[in-house]
Amino acid sequence: MTSQDDEAGAAAVAPGADAGSAAPGARDDARATTPAAPDDTRQRRLARIVTCAVVGVIVLGALAEVEAWPVTAFRLFSQVRTDTSTSLQLVVVHPDGSSAPLLLKPANDVVVITGHQFATLRDLPASKQRAKVDAWLDLAGIDPADVASVRLDRVTFRWDDATGRWAETKRTEVTEVTP
């Protein structure tokens, strides 16, 4: 937010230059050869309002941890990751008792990201749970008629230095939904 690009002053001084300013960042102002443009005061006011408002909203949003896009807390990888991690996984249970993880379309980011809503599934009313699970089954290309239930598991992994892989150490059922 500086005006160092204004320093050399090689460009022509136009009617926009404000000779009345004594500001240190406005060295070219002193070199102005023409009177101040009538809209300079208005432009300065606009500059202050726009810059303070935009920067202010961004800073306040981050400090208050607001997530109302595009206002965001700007938390990009801000939490320390340890050698233990947990994730939530939807598991389809078939009528014969067999089960398999429900995988969303990997080519569609918008669909894959909906997997972040698994975290709130347990706290939803039953009808809403069913509606969401039906939608995920549909996106995964699974007919609800072939499904006995859908389980939400919390899976804990631990990094194993010996194998160089994440190893599942614990699996807990969070909730179960019948489509």
Added chain:
Amino acid sequence: MIRGLPRRLDARLTAPGPAYRLLEVQTLVALVIALRLLVRPWVDIADRPPVLISGLGVMSWLRTTPSAGVVVAIQVLGLVGIVTYLVRRRWAHAGYVVGWLCYLVLAALWGSSGKVMHNDVLTVWVALPLLFASVPARDDERTRAVRWGWPPRASLAVLATVYFLTGFQKLRHSGPRWVFSDNMANVLRQGASPYAQGLSDFVSSHVWLAQCLAGGALALELTAIVWLSFRRTRWLFAVAVFVMHTSIWLFLGLDYSAWVLTAAAVAVPMSLPDGTSLLDLVRRVAGRRSAAPATAS
């Protein structure tokens, strides 16, 4: 020194500036928006059922999924807006506003899946102050005025603020452990690199190397305001940002190209000395290139 700081900042923000600098920054930011509108598969939004719309944002009022046709129409309208701005005859300002609005709508819809998406948020914010800038007429390109000076500086301030906050939040929530623990090694282990898995494995298996990466990234973010305050270091910031986001892309497959392009769109023109336009620089470099073989022969 501190007491006079607001006054000095205000003076630097509102000093007259050359019209060509505003045009350069606004044009490059407009091109970033156009590129995002063009290459992102926005039509994927239409595949998300309404029941899976989640999260708070500017498009939260829309609780239904727009059809693929509507998404494409917004995309095309945004591109038409940017082209109208680039042609710079009639309706140039309106074209920029329309392009930005369409981009805002699509990015907000994209991010309504239950997770905050940051890929386009920097571009949206940096482009915002430029909405309030008048578009200089062709005859005005070499003139200086307050109205041409402040908009690119405001965008620069937004750029610096956002990068600083990304670093600040790491310190706020994790402290020095963000750098001096096996945090970055675990980030790399949890991610999957589609481009350089071997390199990612190598770095994560050498914790000190991962700590250097983390330290470099955090230092860059926390010092963004310093880099961008001085004309001569602004282009270096753009280069450093390119290196950081490219390494993230290589190691984790996460696409932050919009951040790289936006940082370059603002920081590179603003790093040029007064009297030198970006076009002058390009001509000079091109001239040197074409002169080199002639001299050699």
